[in-house]
Amino acid sequence: MNIVLLSGGSGKRLWPLSNDIRSKQFIKMFKKEDGQYESMVQRVYRQIKAVDPEAKVTIATSKSQVSAIHNQLGEEVGVCVEPCRRDTFPAIALASAYLHDVKGIGEDEAVVVCPVDPYVSIEYFQALASLGHLAEKGGANLSLLGMEPTYPSEKYGYIIPENKEEVSPVKTFREKPDAETAKSYIAEGALWNGGVFAYQLKYLLNKAHQLIDFTDYEDLYKKYETVNKISFDYAVAEKEKSIQVMRFSGDWKDLGTWNTLTEAMVEPVIGQAMLNETCENLHVINELNVPVLCMGLKNVIVSASAEGILVSDKEQSSYIKPFVDQINQQIMFAEKSWGSFQVLDVEEESLTIKVTLNPGHQMNYHSHEHRDEVWSVISGTGRAVVDGKVQKIGPGMVVTMKAGCKHTVIADSELKIIEVQTGKDISVHDKIKFPLEGEGI
Amino acid sequence: MNIVLLSGGSGKRLWPLSNDIRSKQFIKMFKKEDGQYESMVQRVYRQIKAVDPEAKVTIATSKSQVSAIHNQLGEEVGVCVEPCRRDTFPAIALASAYLHDVKGIGEDEAVVVCPVDPYVSIEYFQALASLGHLAEKGGANLSLLGMEPTYPSEKYGYIIPENKEEVSPVKTFREKPDAETAKSYIAEGALWNGGVFAYQLKYLLNKAHQLIDFTDYEDLYKKYETVNKISFDYAVAEKEKSIQVMRFSGDWKDLGTWNTLTEAMVEPVIGQAMLNETCENLHVINELNVPVLCMGLKNVIVSASAEGILVSDKEQSSYIKPFVDQINQQIMFAEKSWGSFQVLDVEEESLTIKVTLNPGHQMNYHSHEHRDEVWSVISGTGRAVVDGKVQKIGPGMVVTMKAGCKHTVIADSELKIIEVQTGKDISVHDKIKFPLEGEGI
Numbered sequence: 088m089n090i091v092l093l094s095g096g097s098g099k100r101l102w103p104l105s106n107d108i109r110s111k112q113f114i115k116m117f118k119k120e121d122g123q124y125e126s127m128v129q130r131v132y133r134q135i136k137a138v139d140p141e142a143k144v145t146i147a148t149s150k151s152q153v154s155a156i157h158n159q160l161g162e163e164v165g166v167c168v169e170p171c172r173r174d175t176f177p178a179i180a181l182a183s184a185y186l187h188d189v190k191g192i193g194e195d196e197a198v199v200v201c202p203v204d205p206y207v208s209i210e211y212f213q214a215l216a217s218l219g220h221l222a223e224k225g226g227a228n229l230s231l232l233g234m235e236p237t238y239p240s241e242k243y244g245y246i247i248p249e250n251k252e253e254v255s256p257v258k259t260f261r262e263k264p265d266a267e268t269a270k271s272y273i274a275e276g277a278l279w280n281g282g283v284f285a286y287q288l289k290y291l292l293n294k295a296h297q298l299i300d301f302t303d304y305e306d307l308y309k310k311y312e313t314v315n316k317i318s319f320d321y322a323v324a325e326k327e328k329s330i331q332v333m334r335f336s337g338d339w340k341d342l343g344t345w346n347t348l349t350e351a352m353v354e355p356v357i358g359q360a361m362l363n364e365t366c367e368n369l370h371v372i373n374e375l376n377v378p379v380l381c382m383g384l385k386n387v388i389v390s391a392s393a394e395g396i397l398v399s400d401k402e403q404s405s406y407i408k409p410f411v412d413q414i415n416q417q418i419m420f421a422e423k424s425w426g427s428f429q430v431l432d433v434e435e436e437s438l439t440i441k442v443t444l445n446p447g448h449q450m451n452y453h454s455h456e457h458r459d460e461v462w463s464v465i466s467g468t469g470r471a472v473v474d475g476k477v478q479k480i481g482p483g484m485v486v487t488m489k490a491g492c493k494h495t496v497i498a499d500s501e502l503k504i505i506e507v508q509t510g511k512d513i514s515v516h517d518k519i520k521f522p523l524e525g526e527g528i
Numbered sequence: 529m530n531i532v533l534l535s536g537g538s539g540k541r542l543w544p545l546s547n548d549i550r551s552k553q554f555i556k557m558f559k560k561e562d563g564q565y566e567s568m569v570q571r572v573y574r575q576i577k578a579v580d581p582e583a584k585v586t587i588a589t590s591k592s593q594v595s596a597i598h599n600q601l602g603e604e605v606g607v608c609v610e611p612c613r614r615d616t617f618p619a620i621a622l623a624s625a626y627l628h629d630v631k632g633i634g635e636d637e638a639v640v641v642c643p644v645d646p647y648v649s650i651e652y653f654q655a656l657a658s659l660g661h662l663a664e665k666g667g668a669n670l671s672l673l674g675m676e677p678t679y680p681s682e683k684y685g686y687i688i689p690e691n692k693e694e695v696s697p698v699k700t701f702r703e704k705p706d707a708e709t710a711k712s713y714i715a716e717g718a719l720w721n722g723g724v725f726a727y728q729l730k731y732l733l734n735k736a737h738q739l740i741d742f743t744d745y746e747d748l749y750k751k752y753e754t755v756n757k758i759s760f761d762y763a764v765a766e767k768e769k770s771i772q773v774m775r776f777s778g779d780w781k782d783l784g785t786w787n788t789l790t791e792a793m794v795e796p797v798i799g800q801a802m803l804n805e806t807c808e809n810l811h812v813i814n815e816l817n818v819p820v821l822c823m824g825l826k827n828v829i830v831s832a833s834a835e836g837i838l839v840s841d842k843e844q845s846s847y848i849k850p851f852v853d854q855i856n857q858q859i860m861f862a863e864k865s866w867g868s869f870q871v872l873d874v875e876e877e878s879l880t881i882k883v884t885l886n887p888g889h890q891m892n893y894h895s896h897e898h899r900d901e902v903w904s905v906i907s908g909t910g911r912a913v914v915d916g917k918v919q920k921i922g923p924g925m926v927v928t929m930k931a932g933c934k935h936t937v938i939a940d941s942e943l944k945i946i947e948v949q950t951g952k953d954i955s956v957h958d959k960i961k962f963p964l965e966g967e968g969i
Contacts, residue, residue, distance in 0.1 A: 102821070361851050365844055376874060377834070377860065380543070380851055383841025387825070393818070396832055398839050400824025403806055410802050410821055419818065431872040432882055432946065433817060436923065437906035439882075439946050441873055459924040461904045463948035465878035482877065483900040483950040485928055505873065505880050507904035507946045509924040 088139045088219045089192055091167075091182045092131065093175065093282075094148040094156070094203040100344055102411040103394040104372065109421060111342070112203050113155045116372060118353050127204050127342060129159050138212040143190070146203065147182040154424040158445075165190060170311045175282075176322040177314045180295035181307055187288055188304035194289035197222035200319075201232075201283040202341065206351045210337040215283070218333055221254065222285035228329040230285045231257065233278025235336040239269030244320070245277040248332050257330045260320070278332060281339060284324070294323055345388045345397075345404040360389075368401070393419035393429055425450060426498075431505070438508040444469065444498035452495040452523040458510030460494070462486040467502035471495075472525040493521050497528070529580045529660050530633055532608075532623045533572065534616065534723070535589040535597070535644040541785055543852040544835040545813065550862060552783065553644050554596045557813060559794050568645050568783060570600050579653040584631070587644065588623040595865040599886075606631060611752045616723075616760040621736035622748055628729055629745035635730035638663035641760075642673075642724040643782065647792045651778040656724070659774055662695065663726035669770040671726045672698065674719025676777040680710035685721040685761070689773050692717055698771045701761070719773060722780060725765070735764055786829045786838075786845040801830075809842070834860035834870055866891060867939070872946070879949045885910065885939035893936040893964040899951030901935075903927040908943035912936075913966040934962050938969070 094112055101111040115124040125133070128146075135142050145165035146156055153166055167185040169178055179200055186192040197219040205211065214232060222230045233246045244263055248255035260280065261272055299314055301307040307314075324330065342348045349370040356362070358373030363382040373379045374392040381389060388404055390397045394416060399407070419430045425448035432439040444450070444467075452472065462471065468481045473494045480486065480496070488494045490510060496502065535553055542552040556565040566574070569587075576583050586606035587597055594607055608626040610619055620641055627633040638660040646652065655673060663671045674687045685704055689696035701721065702713055740755055742748040748755075765771065783789045790811040797803070799814030804823045814820045815833040822830060829845055831838045835857060840848070860871045866889035873880040885891070885908075893913065903912065909922045914935045921927065921937070929935045931951060937943065 103818075361854070363844065363847065363851065365841070373837075375837075377544075377836040377857060378855055379837040379839065380848070380855075381839050382847065382851075383844030384828070384839060387839070389837075389839050391832075391837055395818040396814075396816075396820040396830075396837060398820065398822050398825060398828070398830050400806070403804065403824030406804065406823065407821070410804065410823075413802070414819055414821075416818060431880065432906075434906055434944065437944075437946075439872065439880075439906070441880075461902075461924075461926050463880075463902045463904070463950070465873075465875055465880070465948065465950055483902075485902050485926060487926055503875065503878075505878075505946070505948045507906065509904070509906055 088135075088142045088216050089186060089196055089198045089288075090135060090142055090144050090215065090219075091179070091186075091198060091200045092128075092144065092146045092203040093178060093200065094128065094146050094152060095172070095178075099408050099411040100405075101348065102407060102414070103392040103397055104374070104390055106394055106416075106418065109155065110152060111348075113152075113159060113422060116348075116352065116357055124357070126159055127206070128156065131203060131205070132160050132164065134207070134209055134212050135215075137209060138216055143192075145182060145186060145190070147178050155422045157424040158422050158426075170308060172316075173311060173314050174316040175319040176317045177299070177311065179291065179319050180299060181304070181311065183288060183291040183295060184301075184304035184307050187292060192288055194287070194292070195223075196288055197285050198288055198291070199283070199285040202281070204342050205281070206340040206342045206347075208338050211335065211339060214333070214335045214337065215285075218283070218285045221331070221333060222287060225287065226254075227256070227331040228286065228290050229324060229327050229331075230254075231324070231330065231332040232281060232283035232335050233332040234281050234339045235334060236269075236273050236277070236279050239266045239273055240279065241266055241269060244280040245269070245272045246280045246332050247272065247275060247277050248334075251276055254331055254333045257332050260325050278334060279339075280320075281341070282319075284319075291323075298322060345390070345399065345407070346401050349388055349401065358391075424448070436509060436511055436513070438513050440506050440508075441465075442504045442506055444496065444502040444504075446498055446500050446502075449497040450495045451518075452493055452521045454491055454493045454519050454521070455508075455510075455517045456519070457490060457512045457514075457517050458508045459490055460488045460509075461507045462488075462496070463505045463507075465503045465505055467498060467500045469496055469498040469500070469502045470528065472497070472523065472528060475525045477525045477528055493524075495523065529576075529583040529657050530627060530637055530639045530729075531576060531583055531585050531656065531660075532620070532627075532639060532641045533569075533585065533587045533644040534619060534641065535569065535587050535593060536613070536619075540849050540852040541846075542789065543848060543855070544833040544838055545815070545831055547835055547857075547859060550596065551593060552789075554593075554600060554863065557789075557793065557798055565798070567600055568647070569597065572644060572646070573601050573605065575648070575650055575653050576656075578650060579657055584633075586623060586627060586631070588619050596863045598865040599863050599867075611749060613757075614752060614755050615757040617758045617763040618740070618752065618755045620732065620760050621740060622745070622752065624729060624732040624736060625742075625745035625748050628733060633729055635728070635733070636664075637729055638726050639729055639732070640724070640726040643722070645783050646722070647781040647783045647788075649779050652776065652780060655774070655776045655778070656726075659724070659726045662772070662774060663728060666728065667695075668697070668772040669727065669731050670765060670768050670772075671695075672765070672771065672773045673722060673724035673776050674773040675722050675780045676775060677710075677714050677718065677720050680707045680714055681720065682707055682710060686710070686713045686718040687721050687773050688713065688716060688718050689775075695772055695774050698773050701766050719775060720780075721761075722782070723760075725760075732764075739763060786831070786840065786848070787842050790829055790842065799832075865889070877950060877952055877954070879954050881947050881949070882906075883945045883947055885937065885943040885945075887939055887941050887943075890938040891936045892959075893934055893962045895932055895934045895960050895962070896949075896951075896958045897960070898931060898953045898955075898958050899949045900931055901929045901950075902948045903929075903937070904946045904948075906944045906946055908939060908941045910937055910939040910941070910943045911969065913938070913964065913969060916966045918966045918969055934965075936964065
């Protein structure tokens with residue numbers, strides 16, 4: 088199975104766990120059978136591999152998510168990077184060109200596209216595999232998955248099938264309705280449109296060439312910024328005559344808001360928290376290393392991270408976005424392909440961070456114009472390179488770097504460092520990269 | 529006026545702003561006219577000095593509060609340190625002996641005793657001055673202040689006066705009643721007992737010598753641990769025949785719980801917070817440097833500090849103590865006479881803290897057996913002394929100290945340092961103090 092996972096959005100609606108560089112799909116909040124926690128993207132990837140160990144998974148996403156994807160899924164997963172956001176049709180066109188031109192997928196092979204954030208059981212991915220087979224058979228140009236509605240939702244678009252068979256031609260699509268209209272759609276036999284579909288690669292490539300002027304993947308990547316924003320539904324699905332829908336009646340939930348996310352939590356608390364006996368329908372997710380004490384709260388979500396604290400009535404939490412847009416907060420925590428960093432202290436002319444490097448990984452070799460830095464190693468071992476000189480480092484050791492000096496660190500085991508930056512105009516943009524140099528690295 | 533402020537308790541009921549070493553009386557949460565915030569103790573001290581600039585203020589407290597008192601009030605304020613907690617009678621006896629033997633206060637002078645945490649206006653302190661004059665006149669051995677009740681409170685003991693004059697002999701005392709009984713007391717003309725009273729110094733010293741076997745202040749201080757716990761009311765007030773009460777009808781509130789504390793807040797928010805329009809009767813006190821977003825909360829208090837986060841229904845917040853007793857959290861922030869420290873990061877074999885030294889102050893000269901330390905100066909200037917060697921320090925400079933080496937730092941201007949500790953068994957108890965040595969300090 089070739090599967091493209093659409094991983095979009097900055098996930099502001101799950102602030103403070105998500106932010107501009109840390110999207111909801113990377114928050115580790117789902118408890119596995121072994122007691123460890125995994126993120127949405129880890130859960131979905133694990134489920135796909137359980138259904139089809141040979142599945143070729145490609146994640147279509149923005150540049151800002153690439154580090155987090157490799158950090159959580161390893162290096163093997165395919166990543167198709169959108170140079171900028173251009174809605175779903177250009178993203179799917181780019182991913183299709185990537186599969187054909189970079190990954191060498193044949194034109195007759197089927198591709199299944201689905202969002203990265205469904206909260207579902209294994210049978211959903213079995214349905215995706217069936218959808219792929221259906222597309223490969225070629226009975227229609229486009230094969231959709233339609234979810235059997237469990238209530239007259241106003242959140243989803245609806246697909247009206249021609250008949251009640253497991254696979255039926257699509258009669259028409261309906262926009263997100265109000266609850267009354269949704270009831271009438273359901274009476275008609277309508278299905279939820281979850282944005283899941285499959286096609287033979289050649290079909291989508293032809294569509295892409297019809298609508299966008301490009302030669303191959305590389306060309307499309309280069310001119311991506313000039314491509315018009317347009318959704319896949321509008322550009323393709325709603326105009327396609329040869330289109331069918333396969334019913335899916337299993338559990339299906341998308342986890343876009345705190346309200347739906349907390350419904351998917353197995354336990355009411357993740358992290359350090361104490362709840363008194365008068366709390367009801369309360370969920371706490373606390374990423375800080377200090378306790379949260381909750382007393383007398385009903386229908387409330389409390390979420391605390393290095394970025395901030397949300398305390399919200401569950402229904403009100405769906406109106407979070409405009410408030411989070413106002414927050415102009417320094418990024419306090421980020422996962423990178425090499426590890427992670429956390430801001431510990433911010434002063435006018437200094438910044439203190441904790442850097443964690445995964446074993447075998449390293450930072451870029453770089454220098455800063457406007458700041459000095461001091462590394463104090465707190466655990467692990469590795470090698471620091473400063474202006475080409477290599478030294479072994481371990482707990483308690485200190486490396487000082489004046490402004491202008493080139494430096495990096497290579498982790499031999501998991502390496503944790505406290506980095507103290509001092510200087511005027513401390514900024515993430517003050518960074519010059521160099522090729523690594525140094526004897527005996 | 530000689531005034532003794534009783535500053536007791538660990539203030540767990542205002543967690544996370546207060547803890548074992550940071551009591552509620554030191555939290556800066558009251559907005560002054562200049563827009564700055566002051567603490568309970570700063571507010572009370574300022575009010576006393578406004579009424580009587582010559583007032584001699586002595587704070588009776590435990591050792592753990594001495595640093596914070598001097599940090600907030602300066603060095604001039606008198607501090608009578610209780611070697612351990614022995615309830616109010618021994619504390620008042622010790623303070624009285626301190627005033628007589630250390631401060632040289634005459635035996636005929638009046639002493640006014642009151643708790644450190646009333647939230648009151650200037651007229652309360654004017655009443656204290658009148659109470660002092662009354663005691664000095666000698667019309668009774670003991671002169672109490674009785675607050676005119678505003679509602680049948682179950683929180684206070686009651687004083688029943690013999691008549692309705694401004695000053696009346698006391699008929700009897702009543703324990704904290706239920707609301708119904710409180711109503712009948714009030715119908716009888718009862719007053720709240722706020723623990724405020726005045727006496728001539730010789731009266732209390734005689735009582736002290738009757739009940740405790742000691743010679744002078746120093747002797748009492750030494751044997752303080754062997755003294756029985758007993759309250760002033762039980763040991764003295766309830767047995768005294770020559771006792772009068774002065775009415776006080778002005779505003780009077782003690783700030784012992786979140787509920788009463790938030791009632792005293794001028795604005796609903798201290799610190800970074802956003803409230804949506806559906807919040808009602810919500811108070812937020814946020815000491816962190818990241819925002820708190822509140823949506824749809826009613827009658828709730830949110831308080832966040834380096835120690836933890838409280839989210840509580842206001843009524844429920846009065847049941848906080850047993851939960852806070854369970855928290856076995858490392859102290860994350862403390863004010864000291866020389867400045868303050870804040871824990872930034874805790875790992876198994878390392879601890880990172882930010883130390884702020886006030887200008888002209890210094891740490892003890894000390895060493896550690898089990899840990900290495902690294903100082904990175906982030907702002908200010910001063911002098912570091914390491915094994916007797918003095919060096920000037922400023923922003924970006926680094927000082928490394930191996931286990932066993934003696935060290936201190938002296939602040940010439942306000943000095944901020946990131947201290948990284950590494951080693952096994954990091955503990956506040958691993959500290960050996962030395963007399964300062966070093967050429968040209």
